Every structure is written in structure tokens, then in C-alpha cells.
Amino acid sequence: MNDENVFGENTPTPPRYRTPPRGVILNSEEANMFVLLKHYGLGEYVPIFLEQEVDIDLFMTLSNEDLIEIGIKNEADRKAILEVINRS
16 A cells, blocks of 8 residues: 555545544643633634644734634634734
8 A cells, every 4th residue: 555545535524523523632822722722612623723723822913814724714703713812
């Protein structure tokens, strides 16, 4: 078996989780972001931020364009995330 047999067009995409999967260890910056997003009802986006390696420091600098680029398509949710950023 070689890499071509394991990784390719038919490689399954991992499922999306509403919260980090059990057993995922978050560092303090990721944990702070997780708590902040959950507090404002935006916990469904935690996996996207973790996948993109966004910690709390980077999170606090994100713009609307950044949110679109990392895959947050819903305009109302982007506005809510930006309000969280502006409040904090």
C-alpha cells in the first residue's frame, strides 16, 4: 500500500463537530476562544477555528474578510463573531 492508495480524491472528510471531539486537548489560548464562542452561542464554529489554528490572540484580530476566507459563510454569524471581537 502506498500514499496514493490511502490519500486521494476518495479520502473521506472528517465529520464536523459542534464542540471539540472527546480527547482533544486544547491549550489555554484555544480554551479561552472556545469558552468565548460558546458563551455567545457560536460554539459550532470552534472546529473551524481549531482547524485553521486560530488561537484567542489571532481570533481577536480577525476581520469579516478573514472569517469568509476560513469558511464562515453565514453573514449573520460573521457579524455576531465580529461583535464578540469588538466587545472583548
